[in-house]
Amino acid sequence: MSAYDGIGGAGAVKAAVAVFYQRVLDDPDLRAWFDGIDLARLKAHQRAFLSHALGGPDLFAGRSMSEAHAGLAITDGAFDAVVEHLAMTLHDLGVSADQLVGVRATIEGLRDEVVSA
Template sequence: MKLTHSLLAALLATALTTPALSEESPTLYKRLGGYDALAAVTDDFLGRLLPDPKLGRFFVGHSSDSLNRIRGEIIDFLCVVSKGPCSYSGRDMKKAHGGLKITDEDWDISVKALSTTLDKFKVPAVERKEVLTAVSGLKGDIVGR
């Protein structure tokens, strides 16, 4: 589940590194559709990763309750980094992925799943680019840990 946490957490982390929007510009959180949209993206993405033959190993041993808690943390993280009204208390990406030995292949499969999710929800090009840029920026904190 930690792999999922990081990739979805990365979805909107770009909001922290991109130039500030003017006061009148909507936040990335609002441009993406708010909390319900983040929850829908999270659910779809998790739905792609959990049954994946290669990535499923990261989810072994999680109870339904544990998966629901992690889902909530992912949504809260996405909300915070996109300048929404939530708080996040989870671990940073390096700590969350320590010992998992995530490979470049795992990474590529996850990014492809994320891209498919973004396609499904017809995320506009500007926001899609922000999301994928954020994901690529976290690779060093995730792969090989």
């Protein structure tokens, strides 16, 4: 069973994204990157990305990761913090340690497309 199915599919992913962004926005080291951002749109993109990363449907149809993050001067430290917030959220939802390793690997593979500072 995929992590996507294991946590409850689309409804659980939607809940995870809501919790994840609350954690990110509560983090004083990260919140500035989200000032003025259309959060509803960003959450929709994150739901599509996370669904795929968890072994669910590939629903994403948007800009590439490098295009979406160009000019944001995202640091390795910020990238790592976002990954930790996501991992904690998924852990809290019951994603197993083994499945989290796979999710982290998927996200780590995007570091060079996201980090630019």
